Each structure stands twice: as C-alpha cells, then as structure tokens.
Amino acid sequence: MTRKQVYFIADGFQALDLFGPLDTFMEANACVPNAYASKLLSIVAGPVRTAYGQQVNADFGLGDDIDLDDLIICGGSGMRTLTLGAQQLAALSTLADKAERVFSICTGAFVLAQLFPEQALTLTTHWRYCENLARQHQHCTVSADPLYIQDQHVWSSAGVLSGVDLALAIVREDHGNSIAAQVAKDLVVYLQRSGNQHQYSDALALQSGDSLKLSPLMDWLSTQLNQSVTVSRMAEFCNLSERQLTRLFKQHLNCTPSHYFKTLKLNHARDLLCEENISLQHVSGKLGFNSYDSFRRAFIRQFGVSPSHYTKGINR
Template identity: 40%
Template sequence: MGERTVLIVGYEGAELIDIACVSSSLDIANRIGADPPYRIVLATPGGRPITCDSGLRLCAQETLERCTGPVDTLVVSGGLGHTRAAANPLVTGHVRRLAALARRVASVCTGATVLAEAGLLANRRATSHWMYADQLARSYPDVTVDPEPIYIRDGNVATSGGVTSALDLTLAFVEEDHGMALARGVALGVVAYLQRPGTQAQLSMFLARCSTDDLVVRRARSHVATHLADDLGTATLARLAGVSERQLSRLFLAHAGSTPAQYVRRARTEAAAHLLTSTALPLAAVARRCGFGSTESLRQAFLAHYAVTPSRFRAERRRTVDAP
C-alpha cells in the first residue's frame, strides 16, 4: 500500500492549532514508523496563502479546486472564518466532491459548519466547539449536535470539539490505522498527558466558569473539589453554605447548570478518571477516594458519563508513559 494522503482544507481565518494538531501528529507518526506513511497536504481555495486567526500566514501545497483522489482522509479545519468558508460555494462544493473520494472525512472544531453546509452531516450525530454548538444546531436542524464529546464518529464522518481535540481525533485515527503502540508513541512525541476517549467531555467541570459574584456556589464547588470522599449530600452542602436546600439547588441550576447532586456525581467521576489513568490504585481504592460507596456505583457513573466501564477506561487510556 502506498502513502495515505491526508488532505487538510484551510481557508482565511482558519485556526492554526486546528491544522497543526493534525499535521504535526501525523508527521511524528511517520518518523516513528507509520507504514504506510501519511502524506500531509494543505489545500486552500485558489492555492493561495491563508491568514490564520493568530495573524500568521500559511502557504498552501495544493489548490483545493484541482485536488483529485485518491484521498485517504479529508480534514476540514475550524477557525473564526468558518462561516465565511461555509458561505463560499467553491469551498463547500469541493469539500463535498473530495468527501466522495475519501475513505473518511473529519472536521476540527468549527470546521463542522463547512461539513454541514456541504450536506455531509445530514442525519448524523456531530460535535463542534462547545461555544458554537448551539449555533450549529440552529443553523442545521437535520444535524444532531452534541456539544459534550471531544469527538464523535458517525459512519465514515468524524467531527471533533474545540482546538486541541484535533489531537485526540488524530490519535484515534493513528490507532485505527497502525495500532495502539504507534498512537501512544505519537502521544509521547507531542507530550500529551493522556489520549482521551471521544466520549470524554470537552469542558472539564473543574475548568467550567461559574458566576464570579455568586459566593455560595463558588464556596460549595470549592468544598466539593477538596472533599470528594466526604458526605456531599445537598443537605450537607446547604448547611455548610448557610442556605436552604431549595436555595442551594436554585443557585446551582442558575450558575452551574446542574443540581448539586449532579455536580457532585460528575466531580467524583472526573476525579476517578484522573486516578484511573495516572495511578495503579485498585478500583475499590479509587471508588473510596472519590466518594463512591462501592465499585458498582463507580461503574454506573462511568457508564453514564463515559459510556465505558472504569476497567476498560483504564486499559484503553492509561497514561502514555506506561506504553512499551
């Protein structure tokens, strides 16, 4: 088998990281033994250089209109220019044409808008950067948009979330093409902390913003993060916060988007995921440290949040430093 051509579609206002996560990861895969190797090509309308969101200029290797097959993987980058790119019939028309020639099709971040406009996401599940997911869903009602996952694969079409999720999707492609060992080698090469599963949420709750003027919720969140193994029932949190259970629930729904109980369960699940991938603690110890009453409770939480069991999560996504 010859080279696998990965055609990356760029345009004015594309995000440099969206492009570089894919191209650099595949380049490392080539250097450590991808066989067949990847041939990475950046194509732009008219073959012109593009100005990325950051102001840096990138030179194209191919003219989008003149690209022909075979194409192994077609990747449409995202960026602030995605709406202009989607409104350009030249871009969407040739993306549609090239998609028919490709083994698999993907978008990074807001590149999903271009795929949707080209009709490639109709009646499919898809994701995009969480900040733009609602806009995508409103503009394309025939697309089932889920803003949570890092990436979604529906048939031969994959969409990924914001920016660095392109790395996770590319690692998944490398693993599919060449096996887990090579994918882990690429992760080591880019110094990735962890190859995250596609079902993992784009936005960790520990990074999610909370209203800065609501001290009750901020204090409750802080207590949860530092006392996962303790009693974190709504009554306990309300007593610590000095408000009624009803008031605490109302404040959490308004400022954290969930009930206190839902927030606690997600906090414990994310903390358990970190321990599973960064330590050798047995499941019972992980469950105990994170406040789950039993390994079965931990298992149910993982199935609900990640769609895999804790043991499978650990086996598939162990820290890459453990790779042979």
C-alpha cells in the first residue's frame, strides 16, 4: 500500500525541512516500490518561496479536497511566524484529523501546536525556539533535548537535519531496520541517531576552549572499538594525567572516559545489528565484551531493549 504524504509549506519555509524528509521517503521507494507518494500543500496552490528566495510549486491549496495518510509540516522562519486565518486553520486542522500521522520538522512545531489546541502534546523543536514554543502554546510540553519525539500519532523533530532522523525512524517503523539501514546507506547518513539522543552531539560539545583537547582522543577511540582501552592509555594519548582527563570528560560530556568509550562501543554494536545474518555473539566478541551476557546487560542499560529484541525488526 502506498502511503500518501502531504508536505505543508508557506513562504519562508526551510528548504532542507522539506527536501531532507522527502528525499528519505522517496529513496525508500527504491527498496520498497511505491511505498510513499508525496505532494506539496500551501495556503494556495502555486509558487512558494523558501527562506532564501528560491521557489517551488505547491500542488494543492487549503481549499482543495486532499486524500492523505501523513501530514508533514515543514519549518523555517516563515513557518515559525505564520499567521493562519480562522478558515485556513480550520482547513489544515481538518487535514490533520484525517491523517493517520502528523509530523513537524523543526519550527513546523509552531504550526502543529495550533492544530491540536485541546490536546496535551509533548513536542520538540529547534533548541533555540523551545522556550518560545512552550510560552506560546501552554497546552504543550516542550522538550529541548531529543532529536525527535513521538506522542501517539504526532511526531515532532528538532532542528533541520533531525527531520531526516525522524523520516528514517518512520521508514524503520513502516518497513523494518533492514530497509531503513539501506536508505540511510544510500543517503550516506548515519542511521542510528535515536530520538532520545541530545540535539547537542558529543562533537558539538567539544568545540570550545579546553574541551578541544578531547577531539583527537575521540577520533582515536572510534578506531579502537574492538580493543580494550584503559583510562590510563587514554590519558597517555592526551598527555594528561588520569585525573585531568576524567575532569575534562565530566566537565564537557558529563561522564567518565570509560563510560564514554563503552557508549561508543554500544552505538557501534547497534549499527552492526542492522546487518543481515550477523550473530549477537559475534558482535559481542568483536567489541571486546567478556561474555554475551555482559554485552546484553550493557545494551539494555543503554537502549532500553535487548539486542535480540532490537534485531526483530530487521527482517520484517
């Protein structure tokens, strides 16, 4: 069955908020033919300008009769400040009620929140605008941390590129891990940025002052995932004492060096589990865990699900 997706845009929308998710879903069609079909919706059909002045043409206007499964509301400076008239808002709300799922990309959450005024929603948006969203729409709980959030049939995502993370999560929900992994590979993106991953990545947290001392170590650790690396060895790599290194990690990443390295290993394990015909014991041994049981316990602590449960969606 083809899922009919409609993207709502208005003048001043962010181009990547549209084309990031759209390309993700269209790429999925190469793996699952006719999985998704897409159309563009605006206040009126016709030309719509991006935030930087380029134009696209909307297929539909809010007065048109539209059949849809997913309503996707894009963000951008124009969407964040968009004022809809009563009839326009009613028409868009009717579409949202008809849709099986409603997504917002970045500051599209400012429009989405208007569509469900009586529903207590948990949403996210770009970290810079979370306070404004919470203040303007007090029926919503706004979280500045995650990359995306699902609240029943309503999904919201953080800034710009997290729309691709949300779209990959939807592909994974619709067609399983294996298809989502192939789409991510074709797009040359990192598949497993989970929704509860913070908007600020480890790399971004390290782009100032003394924290830059950790960047070479982080790069090196990413090449040592099948090894056992002690804190002493890490400190030696950085020409720091163990105490200095631990202080830097706690200050800038809020964790110890050993915890950070274990997290790297587990994230890599999650990627490996998306490969077909790979054994859980092989993954455990490849990453240097003493036993499968210790790997399983660590995986559950990190992701809230066992490795075997995680792989169940791969061949759906």
